[in-house]
Amino acid sequence: MKKTLAVLILSVQVLSAQNIAQKLDKATKDLMESSGAVSSGLSFYVTDENGTFIYEYQGNKGLSTASTQKIFTAGAALETLGENYTYKTTAGYSGSLSAGIVNGDFIISSNGDPTLGSWRYEAYKPENFKKKLIDALKSSGITKISGNLIIDDSYFDHQTIPGGWPWDDLGNYYGAGIWGTNWRENQFDININGTEFKGFSYPLENVKWLNDLKTGGSSDQSLIFTAPHSEVALINGTLPAGKTVTVSGAVPNPPMQLGAEVQQWLKESGIELSGKITTSSQLELEGKVMPGAPKNIISSYESPTLDKIVYWFLRKSVNLYGEALIKTLGKEKKGNSSFKNGVAYLKDFWKSKGINPNMINFADGSGLSPQNYVAAKAEVQALLYAKKQPWFDVYYDGFPVQDGIKMKSGTMRDTKSFAGYHTAKDGKKYVFSIIINNYQGSGSTELQKILNVLK
Known part of the structure; x- marks a missing residue:
């Protein structure tokens, strides 16, 4: 009797899986036979929560992923660095301290903390770092710095932008580069009415603007172009007439921006700075030698733990965090932050977990590069691996709920992707990835129609 019941249950499960597969196949082929998909590439793969195969459409086909690439970076970082990993920023001085005067330079140094001065974390906002730094200066009895204020950005190498990022992404907030010392997520906001600048979220240091904006349309269609270390920024495109719009850009020199703000804090606190603001990169350009890490540390500041960083990385798709994690993994595991x-x-990590390396052709840590090529099957394998790990709850918590499904999305020009987990109304649990490239219709809407079959 028990054997008969087990066979019956298994038969029902097989029939149910076949029924879902048939519905997925119809929905998928309807999309691929539509006019908007005549030249599209699609990769789709679905299993149950145990990895049992349910359906695929070119599951091995490598396509540009956009931000679903982040599921690989987040998982590798959680396992390699640990949920409680923190970044550190220190402040101290070279030389000696006598009668309140620092006879040397004051140096702020970080190991690449992408959250320094971020607004996302209640206890880690710019004013928190400011208070800790100024309190430390006053507690040390410092009233004057006779040397320079140096922001040391040397922990990572000089390349702040992955090579495969498109030029028209770089100056916008989502295309901010990663530095050894970062500040306010390397982002600024401008309030613009029509084509006229009305104000910045904070004074932007040493940037001159070329304004090619036009008015037109009903939405923000502007682009900002900045380059690392550049003092010239360009904005073009269109903004609605007679309406104030907030446009967000990428800071071209975050260490120098932090230095300018620290200089202002010193002035407000009555602490004199005799020298100039500079960075380790600027000293190198001038042929000067960085004085090295200060022997006299007066303040040490730690970032939020990695579990909290990963939450925002996945939930709000913060590209800056992905590239910080990539550089950190390179630095800590290979001794080089390139x-x-x-x-x-990242590729070696997932290869060691059983994913075919030919299906994970990574170009960055965030998915912003169109040179990332990943197969849907590989994304599902990564999601299944994560499900068995002690850090899974942290990982899963970061996935947004979209259209009733717990999934990470990715969007670039003519590219849309979704990857995640879903529990259907009947209790069945699915793991899936779907990626479409060069689709001329509404990719998000059409892919969600397919995923609705799993509900």
């Missing part, structure tokens, strides 16, 4: 080394480590 993007090349970090990406190589």
Whole structure:
């Protein structure tokens, strides 16, 4: 009797899986036979929560992923660095302290903390870092710095932008580069009415603007172009007439921006700075030698723990965090912070978990590069691996709920992707990835129609 019941249950499960597969196949082929998909590439793969295969459409086909790439970076970082990993920023002085006067330079140094001065974390906002720093200066009895204020951005190498990022992404907030010392997520906001600048979220240091904006349309269609270390920024495109719009850009020199704000804090606190603001990169350009890490540390500041960073990385798709994690993995596991080394480590990590390396052709840590090529099957394998790990709850918590499904999305020009987990009304649990490239219709809407079959 028990054997008969087990066979019956298994038969029902098989029939149910076949029924879902048939519905997925119809919905998928309807999309691929539509006019908007005549030249599209699609990769789709679905299993149950145990990894049992349910359906695929070119599941091995590598396509540009956009931000679903982040599921790989987040998982590797949680396992390699640990949920409680923190970044650190220190402040101290070289030389000596006598009668309140620092006879040397004052140096702020970080190991790449992408959250320094972020607004996302209640206890880690710019004013928190400011208070800790000024309190430390006053507690040390410092009233004057006779040397320079140096922001040390040397922990990572000089390349702040992955090589595969498009130029028209770089100056916008989502295309901010990653530095050894970062500040306010390397982002600024401008309030613009028509084509006229009305104000910045904070004074932007040493940037001159070329304004090619036009008025037109009903939405923000502007683009900002900045380059690392550049003092010239360009904005073009269109903004609605007679309406104030907030446009967000990428800071071209975050260490120098932090230095300018620290200088202002010193002035407000009555602490004199005799020298100038500079960075380790600027000293190198001038042929000067960085004085090295200060022996006299007066303040040490830690970032939120990695579990909290990963939450925002996945939930709000913060590209800056992905590239910080890539450089950190390269630095800590390969001894070199280049993007090349970090990406190589990421690929090796997932290869060691059983994913075919030919299905994970990574170019960065965030998915912003169109040179990322990943198969849907590989994304599902990564999601299934994560499900068995002690850090899974942290990972899963970061996935947004979209259209009733717990999933990470990705969007670029003519590219849309979704990857995640879903529990259907009948209790069945699915793991899936779907990616479409060069689709001329509404990719988000059409892919969600397919995923609705799993509900």
